[in-house]
Amino acid sequence: xITTDDIRSRILGALxxxxxxxxxxxxxxxxxxxxxxxxxxxxxxxxERHRLVxxxxxxxxxxxxxxxxxxxxxxxx
Amino acid sequence: xxRVVMDEIKQEVESHPVLIYMKGTKEAPQCGFSAASVQVxxxxxxxxxxxxxxxxxxxxxxxxxxxQWPTIPQIxxxxxxxxxxxxxxxxxxxxxxxxLIEQAIAAKR
Numbered sequence: 001x002i003t004t005d006d007i008r009s010r011i012l013g014a015l016x017x018x019x020x021x022x023x024x025x026x027x028x029x030x031x032x033x034x035x036x037x038x039x040x041x042x043x044x045x046x047x048e049r050h051r052l053v054x055x056x057x058x059x060x061x062x063x064x065x066x067x068x069x070x071x072x073x074x075x076x077x
Numbered sequence: 078x079x080r081v082v083m084d085e086i087k088q089e090v091e092s093h094p095v096l097i098y099m100k101g102t103k104e105a106p107q108c109g110f111s112a113a114s115v116q117v118x119x120x121x122x123x124x125x126x127x128x129x130x131x132x133x134x135x136x137x138x139x140x141x142x143x144x145q146w147p148t149i150p151q152i153x154x155x156x157x158x159x160x161x162x163x164x165x166x167x168x169x170x171x172x173x174x175x176x177l178i179e180q181a182i183a184a185k186r
Binding site: 046047050051054057058061062067068069070071 | 110145146147148158159160161162163164167168
């Protein structure tokens with residue numbers, strides 16, 4: 001099981017200083033919807049942005065974490 | 078992982094203008110994100126190929142390696158990896174998918 005705090009702290013580990021909002025979509029602690037605002041996304045495609053976030057979850061993706069729905073924005077967007 | 082399945086994926090994404098690797102089929106999706114992606118692709122009124130990775134464990138793993146992307150569904154247009162459900166929906170909302178589909182279909186004519 002992964003908590004909303006785990007999700008937030010993993011993303012902050014990968015993208016320090018990001019603004020992260022996490023919502024448990026199903027109440028089952030395995031489907032999360034996340035909104036991340038980070039400077040690191042500037043000049044990057046959506047694919048590159050999502051990869052930056054996914055990199056923090058390689059050990060749990062498809063296992064404890066079934067789904068991570070992402071919205072990735074730069075501070076200016 | 079066998080070269081054969083990687084070659085098969087390469088061949089699939091290059092031979093279909095619009096293709097989705099998904100859980101289940103277009104007619105019976107087995108996951109909400111796959112279902113949502115099929116709905117978006119279906120809205121363009123063009124044929125698209127669906128590949129059900131739930132019936133092929135080897136391909137399931139290989140697709141993730143092929144795209145360097147950890148989740149399913151995965152959408153390809155004109156042989157190019159677009160992303161998963163979130164990216165498809167976001168690009169769809171911005172009107173960025175239609176021109177890609179038109180180009181991909183025109184290239185096959």
